[in-house]
Amino acid sequence: MLTASLAACVASERDSAAGGEGGTLIFGAAGAPALFDPFYASDGETFRVTRQMMEGLVDYKPGTAEIQPELATNWDSSEDGTTWTFQLRKGVRFHDGTAFNAEAVCANFERWYNQTGAGRNSALSYYWIETFGGFAGDDKPSLYESCETTGEFTAVLNLTRPTSKFPDALGLDSFSMQSPTAMKKYRANDVKAQGTSFVYSEYAKKHPTGTGPFEFVSYDEGNGTITLARNEDYWGEKAKLSRLIFKIIPDENVRKQELLAGSIDGYDFPNPADLKSLREAGFNVQIRDPFNIMYLGITQKNNPALQDLRVRKALAYAVDRKNLVQANLPEGAEVATQFYPDTVDGYAEDVQKYPYDPQKAKQLLAEAGRSDLTLEFFWPTQVTRPYMPDPRGIFNAIAGDLRAVGITVKPVSKPWNGGYLDDVNNARADLFLLGWTGDYNSPDNFIGTFFGNTENQFYTGASPWGAELARQLQAADQEPDAAEREAMYADINRKLMSQYLPAVPLSHSPPAIVTSKKVQGLVTSPLTAEEFASVSIAE
Structure with missing residues (x-):
């Protein structure tokens, strides 16, 4: 259960919501994220949180697996498919106020390519290795060659060979754009192996900084709650929720009981045997397309x-x-x-x-x-x-x-x-x-x-x-x-x-997601990659 102070805060925000906007959504997460730097992640529970805070050059159209512009407004490639030119969205800032531009794009790519030590471990840089291959100076060929800025809002990516993965792969959460200022200040690359696990940086644990509609507030590991707040300076349509809380509940049956009790507003992957009873109890059960x-x-x-x-x-x-x-x-x-x-x-x-x-x-x-x-x-x-x-x-x-x-x-x-x-x-x-x-x-x-x-x-x-x-x-x-x-x-x-x-x-298999009838505007994703900026709580 939530602590009394957190529950009171949530109740206060919900009571003050007007017109279906504002308020707080509490979502039951199936597991705890190890960190909040998506480059070092490969699990769905980490990405469920980071995709609310961070954005990539491209995104996937709501409800589909097809790409659409996000921080890049358009792009084109050379005839041989090895040079990709991205025109970037203007007027975007990271949560710490750093401007998003072509230099920021290249800073992110160079950070990924120039990983050292534990950062090159496939358990950390999984999606880089799967998508791009090697790192700077190692023996494994890399798809990535270089990144150039040919204007303040024009970034050019040079590849070593053509690939069917481009540009779709750039919508992966691991390739979200993060603030070069915050990553330098809080030593984002300071990750070390410790036995069979890893010790992460201050950035990854406390200061993840993207451009998205929500920004990081806190992670209360004792109570198992991650709190995000609406980014009031977001470049696009602002999130309808004022707060988004992920409550970590590993047991699926416990998630169901907390939904029934009203302690959470939704959770993912309900047991197929429970779908009928959840619908009969008045909950909204949405079935995603199988992908x-x-x-x-x-x-x-x-x-x-x-x-x-x-x-x-x-x-x-x-x-x-x-x-x-x-x-x-x-x-x-x-x-x-x-x-x-x-x-x-x-x-x-x-x-x-x-x-x-x-x-x-x-x-x-x-x-x-x-x-x-x-x-x-x-x-x-x-x-x-x-x-x-x-x-x-x-x-x-x-x-x-x-x-x-x-x-x-x-x-x-x-x-x-x-x-x-x-x-x-x-x-x-x-x-x-x-x-x-x-x-x-x-x-x-x-x-x-x-x-x-x-x-x-x-x-x-x-x-x-x-x-x-x-x-x-x-x-x-x-x-x-x-x-x-x-x-x-x-x-x-x-x-x-x-x-x-x-x-x-x-x-x-078409996985389901279930929410309270008060939750409106949730668009399900065949990639199980829902974004909560469109969601509101009806009182």
Whole structure:
């Protein structure tokens, strides 16, 4: 529960709201952010907070995964796709009063590219490494070459090669523009490794400074509340709320109880089993369009049997995905036939399908000489993901299907942030449950992220085709002609499902978000990237 003083403050602000504007929204967050510097973040709970305070050169149109101008008003590229010129919005200031201009843009890019020490760790600079590759002076090639100012409000980004990711990737929260003045004053780059974790800067913990409609007030770790206030000097339409509070409530059932009690005004990823009762109780349940994938991961490192395509295909035929979707996922979920939804370019309708066929699975296992197969199957605890609302139930359903075709399943369960992700990312699991919510509308953001290098969670380097798949993905990403690029990705999808099958795509799931009937103006995002500036509280 909120402290008495905070609750009284909230009640006072709500009572003073007029005409549906002003007041405070309290949102139940599923986890605590480690910091408030989005460049060093890769988790949704951090981005949920920072995207209210910070903006990028581009943004995503409300309710879609398509880009629109934000701090850049327009842009164009050279014919070869390696030089991008951005015209910037005038009259914008960071929360500390620093002017936003081309120098600020280049200062941010140079900060990212010139990371040193712990800042180069993939656990910190995840999205830089996934999007741009290497840093200044290291051996790994970088997509980034340089940033130039050709006018006060004109910034030119030079790339080392063309990429399908531009300019869409610049809408990622990690690439939000932050005040060069505040980052220097509070030593934003002062991050150090400490055992398996990190110690962050004063900037990242107490002084995040963007240009957005809300600005940082405080983080009360004792009470688990993060408070933001309306930016009264915002360049665009000001936020309707005067305050926005995120209350950290890790347990989904507790979030539901606090909503029912009126202690919070909304929360994300309600249990699909609760949607009907929440609607009947008068709450507003909004279902996002599915823009994600859940898959049964297969690691080829530990068990030689999994390097056999016949065994991987047997796993695909063994899983009753239709029943899995109907029994364990929310209304509107769909069986996946490939590794991204049909709204993304390069989706191929004619990929090889794997309908539920336990006899076919047994036959393939016998042909491979693996009728007595034993596999360690990892599944996560203490987590709810947009694509995986009930990990235990999903694990039990799949494990039952595998046992039915003669596979011995050894369950391994670990907390999501207590060993599970570490084991999966280091290829220690035979089978595992994981997924992905798209960051932007690009094939590279899905299959390029999964299979674009051979040192991945699937350990595709163990197969003779792993390096070739990585080369195919790189070639498609670098193809400047959109029609040819789409055809290349469609061909890759066909090969992924017939010749490679490094994992088994399971489902696309439409995650829900629930709010009190007093909450108005919330526009849901298929990227689960809601912005709260449009929200008001009706009394």
